[in-house]
Structure formats: C-alpha cells, structure tokens
Amino acid sequence: MDKLLRKTLSSLVRRGALQVTLPDGTRFTCGDGTGPQVAIRLTDRRAMLALLLDPEMQLGELFMNRRLLVEQGTIYDFLALVLAGARDQPPAWWERCLDKARFLLRHVTTRNDRRRSRANVAHHYDLDDRLYALFLDRDWQYSCAYFETPDQDLEAAQLAKKRHIAAKLVLEPGHSVLDIGCGWGGMFLYLTEIAKVREAFGVTLSTEQLEAATRRAREAGAEGRARFALQDYRDVTGAFDRIVSVGMFEHIGPRFFETYFQTCRKLLAADGVMLLHTIGCSDGPNHPNPWINRHIFPGGYLPPLSEILPAIEKAGLIVTDVEVLRLHYARTLQAWRERFMARRDKALALHGERFCLMWEFYLAMSQTAFEHQDVAVFQIQIARRQDAVSLTRDYIVERENTLRAREPSFADTGHQA
Incomplete structure (x- = not known):
C-alpha cells in the first residue's frame, strides 16, 4: 500500500x-x-x-x-x-x-422536493449568522463577485456583480422584480435603492435570511417596495417584469430543471427578462461532489450548459445572452478563505475545531476547483420574446455607468446584514 x-x-x-x-x-x-x-x-x-x-x-x-x-x-x-x-x-x-x-444515483441524492429543499437549505444557510459575518463582504453577498480589475477588492467586486446583473436585467423604474433565492437581501436593496424598481419580491427557504432581509428593507425605508417570504419557488404566484436568481439554481437538482423554468415562464411577463447566475460545470453532466453533498450543500448539483439550455428551451423560453465567469469565483473564494482564517478563533468559539477544519476544507477545495477543474459561473439571460433586449451588448456598459453614478449615496448609508 x-x-x-x-x-x-x-x-x-x-x-x-x-x-x-x-x-x-x-x-x-x-x-x-x-x-x-x-x-x-x-x-x-x-x-x-x-x-x-x-x-x-x-x-x-x-x-x-x-x-x-x-x-x-x-x-x-x-x-x-x-x-x-x-x-x-x-x-x-x-x-x-x-x-x-x-x-x-444523482437523481436520488438531488431529489429536492419541497420538504427536502427546506431541510437542505436549513443545513447550510440557517447556521449562526455570526459565522457568515466572519468572511462575507459588508452586504453579505454569498455568491461569485465580479472583478473588473486585477486589484479590485472584495467589497468593490461584489458591488460590481450587483451592478452587472442589474444592467443585464434592463430595469426600468416601473418594473416589478422577483428574486428567487434572495439571500440576506443585498441584491434586493440594490434593485430598489439604485435601480429604482417599483417593487421587488424575494423568496427564500432560510428563516435566518428571511429575518435579516426583512429587517434590512425596514431599516432602509424600503419595506413598501421590497417584500420577502419563506416560500418555495414552485409556490410563487403572480406576474413579474423581471426575474433574478443568484446562487440558487445549484440547489434545484436536474430532475427539477424543467419544473423550475416552466415556473419562471409562468411568472415572467410577456416582454420580461430573467437573469440566472449559477455555478456550473464546463465538462458535461457529472455527479455531486460526495463530500460537499454530505457536509456543506446536501442536494446540491453543479449543472453543465448542456443540461440547463434544453430545459430552458422546453419551457418555451429564449436564451438571449450567456456569459461565462471563469476565475472570478476563485478570487472570491480566496478572499473568503483568507478572511475566515484571519478570524478562525471566532469561528472556533462558535462551532468548535472540527467545524473549522470542515469550513477551511470547503473554502479551499472550492477555490482550487475553480482554479484547476472544469467549474465556472454562468450568467444566462432569458426572455419570452426575441425583442425583449437589445440586439447588441452595448447597453450593458451604458446601464452599468448609469447605475455606478447612483451608487455613492447608497454606499454611504452603510447597508449591512
């Protein structure tokens, strides 16, 4: 041996x-x-x-x-x-x-019906929020940042991510927005306070995230425009001009891809636009990492485009743009890992040594997967009509510049989870 x-x-x-x-x-x-x-x-x-x-x-x-x-x-x-x-x-x-x-066996390990989805989310996202405060940016963005320059720090890169997504949503002040998997509400506050949308409705299966998002909207004076609910995406009703989903699709499971996009089509206005931001694989269908599935994200699955796009097509939706963010998440995870390790003593006091070793391994393994394996982030823009967005991509930069000009006053208010 x-x-x-x-x-x-x-x-x-x-x-x-x-x-x-x-x-x-x-x-x-x-x-x-x-x-x-x-x-x-x-x-x-x-x-x-x-x-x-x-x-x-x-x-x-x-x-x-x-x-x-x-x-x-x-x-x-x-x-x-x-x-x-x-x-x-x-x-x-x-x-x-x-x-x-x-x-x-992947359809068994990722059988994310309503009951299992709720339990899986609680396993990870209903941990003590003091843990996430150790390594996330001050807006608590727990997804891939968007590094516009090599020397950009995590705070600026997470702000750039929200700006990039908002620009791709082609938002107007009168729009209503659905956020599937709204996290701690940071994206929502950006859409209501910077993009000036009329109303935003966020759903999550995490009780701790729901509490934080609701509190943040109230403190920002946006509770009339930003609403949140502890609700499965399959149970959402109504019609929305825009749908955004960041870092949630990884929890769907391949057997529910068609259900997910059929639900989105039902909820999306005829001239609506959707932006899906998800981790995925660039080497074809695979199985969930068994260690991650057991300890970190039970029921999680990283889909390839070859499984996502057919489900979009079958739902009667149109893909209008795809962007692949390759090493952006590696840099994000590096920042998270360094922040976590710098405050490891606080995590130790919260959860003990074995948990700290588990979390260190999770962050390190995830970073190296983006650096050395076929793992990336996909941003897929989706619509019901061909003419829902511009025929060229110039509008993305133009809208980013407009949003960027509105940000200083928002940043000064110190919105935090």
Whole structure:
C-alpha cells in the first residue's frame, strides 16, 4: 500500500514539492522541488487506504478528523498541488466505477422536493449568522463577485456583480422584480435603492435570511417596495417584469430543471427578462461532489450548459445572452478563505475545531476547483420574446455607468446584514 500511495501521489504532483510522512514515520517526496514545500502526515494505515480508494470523499473526511495533518503549508496548498496535476491524469479504475455509480444515483441524492429543499437549505444557510459575518463582504453577498480589475477588492467586486446583473436585467423604474433565492437581501436593496424598481419580491427557504432581509428593507425605508417570504419557488404566484436568481439554481437538482423554468415562464411577463447566475460545470453532466453533498450543500448539483439550455428551451423560453465567469469565483473564494482564517478563533468559539477544519476544507477545495477543474459561473439571460433586449451588448456598459453614478449615496448609508 505504501508503494501504491507513493506512485499515485507522484503521478499527480509532478511540479512543486510535496513531502509525505506515513504512519510508521517513513517519508517520501513528490514533485520537482520547485516552489514552497507542502508537507502532510497520515496518522494511520486505514487513512492511507481511504485516501487511495475514494479521495473525492475521504480527503475531506481525513482532514476534518485530523487523520491527515498538514504540517507545512495549508490544505489549500496541498489541494492546489494535487488538482493541478490531476487535470492530465486519468482516475484509477475503481474511482471511475465510483464516479459511474454516483452519477447513476444523482437523481436520488438531488431529489429536492419541497420538504427536502427546506431541510437542505436549513443545513447550510440557517447556521449562526455570526459565522457568515466572519468572511462575507459588508452586504453579505454569498455568491461569485465580479472583478473588473486585477486589484479590485472584495467589497468593490461584489458591488460590481450587483451592478452587472442589474444592467443585464434592463430595469426600468416601473418594473416589478422577483428574486428567487434572495439571500440576506443585498441584491434586493440594490434593485430598489439604485435601480429604482417599483417593487421587488424575494423568496427564500432560510428563516435566518428571511429575518435579516426583512429587517434590512425596514431599516432602509424600503419595506413598501421590497417584500420577502419563506416560500418555495414552485409556490410563487403572480406576474413579474423581471426575474433574478443568484446562487440558487445549484440547489434545484436536474430532475427539477424543467419544473423550475416552466415556473419562471409562468411568472415572467410577456416582454420580461430573467437573469440566472449559477455555478456550473464546463465538462458535461457529472455527479455531486460526495463530500460537499454530505457536509456543506446536501442536494446540491453543479449543472453543465448542456443540461440547463434544453430545459430552458422546453419551457418555451429564449436564451438571449450567456456569459461565462471563469476565475472570478476563485478570487472570491480566496478572499473568503483568507478572511475566515484571519478570524478562525471566532469561528472556533462558535462551532468548535472540527467545524473549522470542515469550513477551511470547503473554502479551499472550492477555490482550487475553480482554479484547476472544469467549474465556472454562468450568467444566462432569458426572455419570452426575441425583442425583449437589445440586439447588441452595448447597453450593458451604458446601464452599468448609469447605475455606478447612483451608487455613492447608497454606499454611504452603510447597508449591512
């Protein structure tokens, strides 16, 4: 088993420097020795076997349970070394069998009916809000930021994301907007206070997010225009000029894609526009990551465009624009991870050591997935009519400039969750 582990890691880590210490004290190194050295220790032989048989599931488990210790560098450094080499290295036959089995079971693990959707959301989003305050920006945007320049910080990039989405929605002051998965209400406040929409209705399945969003609207004096409800998207009624959904589609599950877009078509006005912002895969249909599915986002699934677009078409909707944000989320996650680690002592006081290790692994694994694997963010603009938006994309920049000019007074009010 020692030789197999060494062979496996050496095939993955060809560049860089990795030192591995086995349970009996034996050490070996992988890579060409360039860059900072990363050193890990496996504490028992069963940990070695688990890592070999099912790394996709067991690496996070071993790190959380301190059976894989990072003695030099960080878990991010280790994951970056391994995943950078894994792009060109085919998985072992038993890993391919596991992948196939998980793919066949994905409709079971992502069966997000109303009851399971509510439970899945509570698992992640109804954690103590003090945790999210440790690493999110002051507007509590828990989705991919939009970095317009290399040196832009997280606060500015999250504001740019809201501006970019609002511009693509082609908003007018008299419009009504539905936000499916409204989070802590930051997007809503931007649409009501900056884009000046007539009314906005947000739905969420998180009780803590609902409370925060409602409070923020009240404090901003926007409660008459911004309304929120604890409601499943399938139960929303009415008609809306615009629909926006940011970071929620990942919780739908492939068996409900057609239901989701049929619901959106029913709710969207005839000349309406929708903007869907979702994480997805660029390498075709896959299965949910088993570790993420167990500990972080139960029922979650990252869809490829090849599954999203047919569901849009079947619902009688038209795709009017697609933008792929590739490394923007990697930078977002890096900022979150650095902020979390800088305040780790506060997270430790809230949730304990095992939770902190789990959260560190989640942020590090997610960042490296965007950097080294086929994971990206899709922004898909959707309409019911071909002429709902301009035939060229110039209007996006024009509307961003208009919105940007309105932002300073809004930023000065200090809207926070």
